[in-house]
Amino acid sequence: MRGRAELLLSHAPVFQGAEAADLEPLAALAVFRTLARGEHLFREGDAVDTVYLVSSGSVRVYRLARGGTRELTLHVEGPRQLVAGVAAFQSRAEAPASAVALQTPTEVLCLPADAVRERVYGTPALARAVIAYFARRQAELLARVEGLVFSELGERLAGYLLEHAAEPHLLPTNSELAALLGTVPELVSRKLGEFYRLNLIHLERRRVRVLDRVELTRLARGNREG
Structure with missing residues (x-):
């Protein structure tokens, strides 16, 4: 399992440019979880204590409109992608959205959020990689909003x-x-x-x-x- 975790972490865009040695301590903490289609990984408002990385399948991240009658899909994450990862870097944060598996099976790698924060904050190469990743994702989200409005x-x-x-x-x-x-x-x-x-x-x-x-x-x- 540790070998699979190391391979997945090393190919994940969020850690692009990091050294394998920087990721080994995280791989040692990794646990894989398998979801069926329609099974929730977490729901909006849940405490964020885990960092999730998709190994296979796909996960849809969405928010409910007021009254819970409509859903807005924010993004769909596939293999090697982080699921709603920004919240995991805020202490005592709550999930800003819900995440549900789109395929059977969908497998995700789970890491303790506090351990990830500690490792990233203390490792310059990891910190640079994570900051660059979140900057790219923000640009992608803005492009998506623009597309929904204007295209x-x-x-x-x-x-x-x-x-x-x-x-x-x-x-x-x-x-x-x-x-x-x-x-x-x-x-x-x-x-x-x-x-x-x-x-x-x-x-x-x-x-x-x-x-x-x-x-x-x-x-x-x-x-x-x-």
Whole structure:
């Protein structure tokens, strides 16, 4: 288990540039946890005492609107990604959102938050890596907010598909994808069907494969002419 933990930590973007020796003490504390689809890793308001890193599968991080009738998906984290990690670097923090597994199985690596903070604060290479990672994630979040406000659904969906174009990707449900893209399930279904008919993607049993990366890139940029 320790070897798997060391490998995962060394490839995680949050620790990019850190030395293996800096990560070994954290790997020694690691525990792996397996989740089924729909199982919560944590809920909004829970005490943050653990740092979670996705090993396999994916985790959706979301917030409930007032009254709990609607959900806003903030982001979906895949392998090697940190799950709502900023709160873990605040002492006595509460989870600002909820996190739920999107696939069965989804495996996450769990580390004691206090041990991670102590190690990062006391290791310059780790501190630099974590600060750089959070700066990148803030830029990504701002870009996502901008996309939700100013772009059309086709652009947002094309961008999502391109993010997962490296290999065939198991799509979330239309409801989950709609929450992620800031729309409703019916429009997601219609737009996926359109992309399928245009031969931009291959879609079978929720598994999607990008066929025309060039055209999807053009759509994601909002360029509909030549």
